[in-house]
Amino acid sequence: MMWKHTQNIRRAAEAPFAFLVILILWEYGAGFIGVPEYILPVPTDIVGKFWQTLTIQAHHLGVTAATTMIGLAMALLIGVLLAMSVLYIRPMKAIVLPILAAFNSIPKIAIAPLFVIWFGLGVEPKILLAFLLGLFPVFVNSITGLGEIEPDVLDLARLAGGNELRIFTKVRLMNAVPYITDAIKVAFPLALVGSIVGEFIGGNNGVGYLILSGQFNMDTPLVFATLLSITLFTTVVIGLVVFLERVLLKWRPSRRKR
Amino acid sequence: MQTNTAVKVDRLTKIFDTGAAVEDLSFEIRENEFVALVGPSGCGKSTTLKIVSGLIPPTKGKVYIRNAQVQGPIADVGMVLQSPVLLPWRNSLENVLFTAEMGGRKPGGYHRRASELFKLASLEGFEKSYPHELSGGMQQRVAICRALLLDPSLLLMDEPFGALDVLTRERMGFELQRIWSASKTTVLLVTHSITEAVLLADTVIVMTARPGRIKAAIKVDLPRPRDVHTLREPRFIELTGAVRDNIEAQWVE
Ligand SMILES: Nc1ncnc2c1ncn2[C@@H]1O[C@H](COP(=O)(O)OP(=O)(O)OP(=O)(O)O)[C@@H](O)[C@H]1O
Ligand SMILES: [Mg+2]
Numbered sequence: 001m002m003w004k005h006t007q008n009i010r011r012a013a014e015a016p017f018a019f020l021v022i023l024i025l026w027e028y029g030a031g032f033i034g035v036p037e038y039i040l041p042v043p044t045d046i047v048g049k050f051w052q053t054l055t056i057q058a059h060h061l062g063v064t065a066a067t068t069m070i071g072l073a074m075a076l077l078i079g080v081l082l083a084m085s086v087l088y089i090r091p092m093k094a095i096v097l098p099i100l101a102a103f104n105s106i107p108k109i110a111i112a113p114l115f116v117i118w119f120g121l122g123v124e125p126k127i128l129l130a131f132l133l134g135l136f137p138v139f140v141n142s143i144t145g146l147g148e149i150e151p152d153v154l155d156l157a158r159l160a161g162g163n164e165l166r167i168f169t170k171v172r173l174m175n176a177v178p179y180i181t182d183a184i185k186v187a188f189p190l191a192l193v194g195s196i197v198g199e200f201i202g203g204n205n206g207v208g209y210l211i212l213s214g215q216f217n218m219d220t221p222l223v224f225a226t227l228l229s230i231t232l233f234t235t236v237v238i239g240l241v242v243f244l245e246r247v248l249l250k251w252r253p254s255r256r257k258r
Numbered sequence: 259m260q261t262n263t264a265v266k267v268d269r270l271t272k273i274f275d276t277g278a279a280v281e282d283l284s285f286e287i288r289e290n291e292f293v294a295l296v297g298p299s300g301c302g303k304s305t306t307l308k309i310v311s312g313l314i315p316p317t318k319g320k321v322y323i324r325n326a327q328v329q330g331p332i333a334d335v336g337m338v339l340q341s342p343v344l345l346p347w348r349n350s351l352e353n354v355l356f357t358a359e360m361g362g363r364k365p366g367g368y369h370r371r372a373s374e375l376f377k378l379a380s381l382e383g384f385e386k387s388y389p390h391e392l393s394g395g396m397q398q399r400v401a402i403c404r405a406l407l408l409d410p411s412l413l414l415m416d417e418p419f420g421a422l423d424v425l426t427r428e429r430m431g432f433e434l435q436r437i438w439s440a441s442k443t444t445v446l447l448v449t450h451s452i453t454e455a456v457l458l459a460d461t462v463i464v465m466t467a468r469p470g471r472i473k474a475a476i477k478v479d480l481p482r483p484r485d486v487h488t489l490r491e492p493r494f495i496e497l498t499g500a501v502r503d504n505i506e507a508q509w510v511e
Contacts, residue, residue: 150343155337156337156343156404157356157360158313159311159332160357160358160360161361161362162360162361166360166362170356170359171345174345177347249347251346251349252390253390
């Protein structure tokens with residue numbers, strides 16, 4: 001017990017410790033070698049800049065977070081609905097699957113400028129990009145989660161009088177939960193990329209825009225401070241997903257208790 | 259057809275892509291009768307059970323449950339399969355209540371019956387455990403409780419004790435006999451164990467190797483309730499011998 005306990009503490013402390021070492025090396029090493037600030041600002045400069053630009057950061061991060069989360073929510077909704085249509089409407093499988101597969105092979109980033117032409121410089125093209133990038137992983141995982149049910153389970157459900165609605169809500173959807181939380185972990189970073197790329201190519205809002213303006217002014221500390229904002233955002237969201245998994249998937253055999 | 263016939267299987271044939279699984283199979287089960295179905299592996303026992311329950315259609319022939327022809331999944335039936343097939347996200351109690359929920363019933367009204375069944379299956383205290391926290395035998399007992407929740411008038415069991423150790427298996431068998439005689443349901447039990455078949459059943463149906471036909475139907479006239487002492491009775495040994503002869507005769511052919 002004692003041994004296991006100290007081992008756990010050690011393991012928990014390892015990552016922050018390594019991180020701290022890197023930060024210290026970065027802080028003093030960069031100055032020692034003489035790397036100029038516009039190439040690589042040191043951590044204290046970045047944090048200083050972050051603090052200085054806090055309200056600007058909050059504003060732009062807020063915009064990016066909103067477009068990302070709206071795009072992700074749409075990807076979740078449409079992804080699950082598309083998977084359902086493929087599952088329940090036979091001809092849909094022949095239509096939806098090839099279209100989506102073909103569409104997925106187009107690099108969405110390459111067609112992003114089109115969206116600016118079509119939808120302007122507002123939030124719409126950003127949301128659309130976030131949605132399109134997040135859609136495929138949600139769709140694929142939903143198909144597996146909703147569709148791959150043990151035949152014996154379906155037999156027992158039907159014998160007990162289960163209609164398709166009850167089988168959907170009490171068997172398929174429940175089976176899909178871990179697949180969908182897994183999909184969110186992939187789709188969220190993709191949706192964020194969609195938003196930021198959208199901000200790169202048009203408009204004057206969002207962290208993508210802030211990074212670009214940092215680049216124009218050779219304000220490298222601003223670029224890094226914005227990266228710090230983005231990191232804080234992704235950490236919070238991934239933390240939320242992990243928390244959600246803890247709550248929804250408490251029935252899973254836990255790896256820690258083994 | 260007699261009025262007290264619960265199940266009538268009439269010249270049933272099932273042909274898969276792989277060929278005929280059962281061919282021209284006919285038998286009847288009286289109301290409240292306990293029938294065991296034995297036969298070599300792959301002779302179509304599970305297929306027969308699935309057709310009787312209405313889950314898959316026969317290629318030829320008909321099945322009647324209480325004089326009504328089976329044309330889709332039948333109601334008022336309890337099914338136990340060889341593996342427990344529990345839903346991993348539901349605890350034992352919720353898994354047992356699944357039967358009620360699928361039938362569109364409010365599960366709340368079945369808690370009493372469920373705890374009775376947990377007691378019967380020696381599962382008290384495990385109501386809140388998830389399947390992965392139970393042994394294979396315990397999972398199977400949960401599956402049996404699930405099948406019994408609504409007191410079905412027909413119980414279809416496909417090697418339900420196959421995954422259990424010999425002693426638990428024997429106990430569950432006697433437990434099944436008790437449940438059956440208390441509730442007077444009709445039972446069709448597929449089993450690999452000749453001992454189990456003779457010990458529990460009123461009639462043992464022996465099927466031939468694939469494609470499955472009826473080889474023999476052996477009446478078991480041992481008095482009830484049967485217990486461990488029955489295993490040593492000369493008549494019991496005689497009957498298991500008769501069942502065994504019918505199965506082994508096929509190897510010689
Ligand atoms: N869905 C299917 N498609 C094709 N062939 C099948 C299918 N289900 C069963 N069969 C075939 O039908 C035959 C009977 O299968 P079944 O599962 O009923 O046998 P069984 O008597 O239950 O065997 P066991 O004792 O090993 O469980 C087998 O030879 C199998 O190959
Ligand atoms: Mg079988």
